[in-house]
Amino acid sequence: MAYQVKTQDGYDIVLLTGDVDLSCSPDARKAILASLEQGHHTLVDLSGVTYIDSSGVASLVEGFQTAKKGGLRFGLIGVSEAALSVLELARLDKVFPIHADLAARLEADG
Amino acid sequence: MSTGAAIEVDELVTHYGSRRILDRVDLRVESGEIMVIMGGSGSGKSTLLRHLLGLQRPTSGSIRLLGMDITESSAAELQALRRNMGVSFQGGALLSSMTVAENVMLPLREHTALDEQTMQIIARMKLEVVNLGGFGELKPAQLSGGMIKRAALARAIVMDPKLLFFDEPSAGLDPVVAADLDELIIKLRDTMQMTIVVVTHELDSAFKIADRITVLDHGRILLTGSVEEVRSSSIQRVQDLLNRRPREEEIDPDDYLRRLTGG
Numbered sequence: 001m002a003y004q005v006k007t008q009d010g011y012d013i014v015l016l017t018g019d020v021d022l023s024c025s026p027d028a029r030k031a032i033l034a035s036l037e038q039g040h041h042t043l044v045d046l047s048g049v050t051y052i053d054s055s056g057v058a059s060l061v062e063g064f065q066t067a068k069k070g071g072l073r074f075g076l077i078g079v080s081e082a083a084l085s086v087l088e089l090a091r092l093d094k095v096f097p098i099h100a101d102l103a104a105r106l107e108a109d110g
Numbered sequence: 111m112s113t114g115a116a117i118e119v120d121e122l123v124t125h126y127g128s129r130r131i132l133d134r135v136d137l138r139v140e141s142g143e144i145m146v147i148m149g150g151s152g153s154g155k156s157t158l159l160r161h162l163l164g165l166q167r168p169t170s171g172s173i174r175l176l177g178m179d180i181t182e183s184s185a186a187e188l189q190a191l192r193r194n195m196g197v198s199f200q201g202g203a204l205l206s207s208m209t210v211a212e213n214v215m216l217p218l219r220e221h222t223a224l225d226e227q228t229m230q231i232i233a234r235m236k237l238e239v240v241n242l243g244g245f246g247e248l249k250p251a252q253l254s255g256g257m258i259k260r261a262a263l264a265r266a267i268v269m270d271p272k273l274l275f276f277d278e279p280s281a282g283l284d285p286v287v288a289a290d291l292d293e294l295i296i297k298l299r300d301t302m303q304m305t306i307v308v309v310t311h312e313l314d315s316a317f318k319i320a321d322r323i324t325v326l327d328h329g330r331i332l333l334t335g336s337v338e339e340v341r342s343s344s345i346q347r348v349q350d351l352l353n354r355r356p357r358e359e360e361i362d363p364d365d366y367l368r369r370l371t372g373g
Contacts, residue, residue, distance in 0.1 A: 021270075022222055029228065053270045055224055058231035085301045090235045 003031050009106055011073070012040040017048030020056035029059035036066045036074070043105060047078025052086055064096060073109070077101050115174070116141040116273060116305035117162065122171035124157060131157045132168070133329040144299055144306045146316040148340075149326035150351060158326065159277060159309050163197060164188050176272060193221045196266035200278040202258040204250040204265070211237065211246030214265045221269060236264040240294065256287035263291070267298060274304045280312040292318050313352065317341075325351065 001024040004015045012035035016028055035042045044060060046052070060076065067074035075097035079087070087093045099105040117139035124132045132154050139145040149155040160166045161173055164180045173180050178191055196217075204213045214233040218224060224232075237246050240260040250258060259279060266274060276295065280288035292315050298304050310316055316323055317337050324334040327347050333340060340348065349355075 022224070025228070026225065029225070054232045054235060054268070055222070055228060058228045058235065061231050061235070062227060089297065089301045090238045092235075 001025075001028065003028060005031060005035060007040070009102060010041055011102070011105075012038075012042045013045050013077075013102065014042060015045040015048065016056075019051040020049055020059075021051065021053045022055050025053070025055040025059050028056060029062065032059060032063040033066060036063060036070060036072055039070065039072065041073040042067060043075050043077050043102065045078045046076055046080060046083050047101075049080055049083050052083045054086075057086060057090070057092065060096065061092070075099060075105055077105055114140050116143070116176060117145075117307070118172075118174040119158075119162070120172045120174075122158075122161065122168050122173065124161065124166065124168045131329050132161070135171070135326075135329070135331055137324055137331065137334065139305055139307060140321075141305055142299065142303050143321045144295065144308065144319050146320035146323045147307065147309045147326060148311060148313075148316050148323055148351070150311060152328075153326040154329040155309050155311075155326050156277070157329075159275060159307070162307065163195070163275060164191075193269060194272040196269060196271035196274045198259070198262045198266040198274070198276045198279070200281060202250065202262040204258060204261060206250050209247050209249060210242065210253065210261050210264075213250065213261065214246070214268050216265065217269050232268060233264075236268050237261070239267070240264045241290070256283050256291075259283065259291065260294075263294070267302075267304075270302060272305060274298065274306045276306065276308045278310055278312075279308060280310060280315040285314075288312070288315060289318075295319050327351070 001016060001018040001020050006013050014031050014035060020028055032042060032044060042063065064074050077099050078101060079098050084093060099108060115138050119135055119137040122132050122135040135158060147155045147158060161168055168181060175191060176194060178187065180188060211233045214236055215229050218229045218232060234246060237243055240263050242257060242260050242264060245257065253261060279291045279295065295306060295308065296319055299306050308319060320337055322334060322336055323340045325332045325340060325348050332345055332348055333343055343349065
């Protein structure tokens with residue numbers, strides 16, 4: 001897995017690519033929490049994710065919870081079908097704000 | 111060896127004392143397949159499961175899991191392989207002194223160095239998957255039989271294993287709870303691409319979840335095939351099992367007498 005963080009339209013966008021599994025999900029978690037701890041609205045872009053395991057999904061959950069506590073916006077964009085089915089298994093597709101891309105998210109933000 | 115097989119058992123022979131329990135068993139489970147091992151009591155199915163889990167060494171033969179021959183692997187190699195294996199035991203095998211959530215978290219504590227908060231979220235997610243959300247703080251003694259089986263399943267899948275072994279998922283459960291568990295097994299395979307081996311003697315469950323079924327009898331494989339192939343098998347013993355007909359044992363008078371007299 002690799003990750004990049006860029007800032008665009010008022011969001012930190014954490015772009016994850018490759019397999020997000022036990023070996024690297026702690027890095028993803030740190031990147032997501034770092035953006036939130038700086039008080040930035042944060043989106044996690046999963047469009048380049050080929051596989052995400054439960055530890056990766058747990059990092060997303062923790063990010064969302066941290067954002068809520070801090071009054072920050074959070075969400076997922078570019079969720080692949082494979083990642084979506086993992087989220088659906090725990091019904092988390094009903095919990096996370098999920099949008100196709102940044103433009104769709106910005107439109108939803110109004 | 112083809113790369114498609116998650117499990118390959120070749121010519122497996124095992125004994126308890128001088129009694130042969132498994133007799134030249136061959137079994138191949140493809141990656142992402144649900145294989146049901148069926149058979150009556152004493153057929154050898156539980157013994158086969160224990161070998162697949164690496165809990166017993168066979169007399170001869172080989173067992174390859176995810177490409178590794180576990181009959182020749184070291185304890186350290188087997189331990190590494192177990193990160194990719196989940197097991198749901200018939201009785202649950204939950205530790206009574208711990209809460210359900212702590213039980214589910216055990217493999218994460220043993221095999222990972224994840225942050226405590228991450229482990230707790232994963233355990234709660236798995237409890238949600240098995241419809242036990244909110245029950246994590248209870249002790250196993252406070253759960254019903256069906257809930258214990260689901261908690262054991264949550265623990266078995268907490269590491270997102272490639273191989274999931276399930277011993278008698280439906281035994282002792284009411285039909286609705288049993289059907290729920292069957293649905294869950296299928297969903298896990300579809301979502302997580304797990305290879306799943308289920309040992310059962312419940313026909314309804316076997317026919318519902320299996321991609322293929324292997325029928326064991328007296329330590330030998332009678333047949334491995336699709337649900338349809340098993341249903342339409344012309345093998346008398348398979349039909350006896352499907353129709354719950356008791357076995358008509360042929361008696362060898364000399365052998366019988368020797369067993370009674372110990373001579």
